[in-house]
Amino acid sequence: MKINRRDFFKKAGQGAIVLAVPAIASSILESCNNNITNPTSNSASLANVNGTYANGIVKLTVNSSSPLSKTGTAAMVNFPNGQLLVDHPSANTFNALSAVCTHAGCLITNFDSGSSQFVCPCHGSRYDVNGNVVSGPAPSPLQKYQAQFASDTLTVNVG
Template identity: 35%
Template sequence: MKRREFISWVGLGWIASSLPIAIAACSSETTTPTPTSSAPSGGWQKVGTSAELDKTGQLIVNDSPVGSVLVVGKSKSENLIAVNPTCTHKGCTVAWKDEAKKFACPCHGSEFGADGKVLKGPAKKPLTTYTAKIEGDSVVVKQS
């Protein structure tokens, strides 16, 4: 085998092995984490403490029993906002914009209302929402 043929085969092999990664990166579908099997269905799940929430007015947990959760508010507030912060467009993590009272995706500019509904695309599906409350000194959520 000549050196030129060998290099061509190595290059072809590299391209072929990179193809699945390129296809996955271009996929527009995202998945929302599902609750773990140890989580009781329909039950309240602890995602943090009221002290953690009160520090910044936000509490983000990536590995809760119900999946990723972003809780916004203060422990003394009656209306806590809780969503899965994974943007439904490409899977980036949205951030709460308190002054505008909306969630914004830093990757492609999608915006969502406090109720998770799409305000501005390119996202087409709303964020998953949770019911949240303070129970003792714990922040608990359950799927809405």
């Protein structure tokens, strides 16, 4: 079969695409895998706490036996509709954040108590206790919810 100049360039173009796609995919994966060798270094799994849910409100007890009783602590709060990250930065003050990483949707399960950062186990993104990204690949902060503490009860409005 004879190939003309037009067919030659058409086939050459297809070959270039075949070669370029794996290179681009590899580059994207590389950027996601910055910390993949040990994404949870210097962190530990969060303690789990159960909460209740009704009408967009999550409630949990924080008393002296709770993993959240001391300042500087954090926990994963499980409730029927999902999970929240909760931390206790100072007396009677709590932050409540979405537990879903903004990079690729993994559940954030770890906390580095030394730096007070939440750590995603998938690719190592780190967030401060207000949900701001400290290091990526996460592109944006975690959603923060309004939290109020009174009479040993933390109330979080998750909408």
